[in-house]
Amino acid sequence: MRFFVSLIVSVVLLAGCSIGTTTPQLGADGKPLPKLYRISNNASGKIQFRILDSVNSLRQAAGAPSVELNAQLNAAAATHSRDMSAQNRPWHFGSDGSSPIDRVARSGYAGDLVGELISETYETELETLGAWMQEPATRAILLDKRATNIGFNWYQESTGKIWWTLVMGG
Numbered sequence: 001m002r003f004f005v006s007l008i009v010s011v012v013l014l015a016g017c018s019i020g021t022t023t024p025q026l027g028a029d030g031k032p033l034p035k036l037y038r039i040s041n042n043a044s045g046k047i048q049f050r051i052l053d054s055v056n057s058l059r060q061a062a063g064a065p066s067v068e069l070n071a072q073l074n075a076a077a078a079t080h081s082r083d084m085s086a087q088n089r090p091w092h093f094g095s096d097g098s099s100p101i102d103r104v105a106r107s108g109y110a111g112d113l114v115g116e117l118i119s120e121t122y123e124t125e126l127e128t129l130g131a132w133m134q135e136p137a138t139r140a141i142l143l144d145k146r147a148t149n150i151g152f153n154w155y156q157e158s159t160g161k162i163w164w165t166l167v168m169g170g
Contacts, residue, residue: 036160037124047125048074051152051166054129055142062143070169072109073151077165079103080118081155084163090120104169111149114168115141121162125154128164146170 026032039047048069056066080103083094092100100116117138119128132138141147151167 037122037162038160039154039156039162047154048152051125051129052150054126055150058133059143064143064145065148067147067150067168070109070149070151072107073104073149073167073169074153075151076100076103076107076109077151077167078153078155079107080116081153081163081165084118084120084165085155085157085161090118090163092116092118100167104167109149109169111169112146114144114147114170116168117141117164117166119162119164121164122160123162125152125164128162132166141168142166144168144170 052067052069059066080094080100084090087095094103098106101113104113117132119131121128121131123131129142132142147168147170149169151165151169153165155163157163
């Protein structure tokens, strides 16, 4: 009887295991659909420091000085990310007509704006940084030697879509 019960338990446990690989879901273009990147409330600081470390590594490799996180630039980036979501379009102008220069000044940042990078995506912050590095114009902003400060923030919609904003100041 004990043997019979052990055998049944073993069969049930093995039935719950799957051998092999799962096939990823493919989109209309034939490429795998992205996995949802959900940002938790306590991940904020980790994400900002992960971007800071990554940007500084890229800058060091390019011979540019390191940048530091700046609270005012973080606030300007957060405001713009939420505003882009409200407008449902990635662009550099706020719903009130503000430019990146206006937003940086409103945040209380004493330096000059070097540049602003934006993205509407479901990708992680590091995937987004990689995409910015592939484009000459956004790469130039990230590696600009005049930059001394960085602000980075986002807004994630309930659908998972993320609106990223990175601001460089000097």
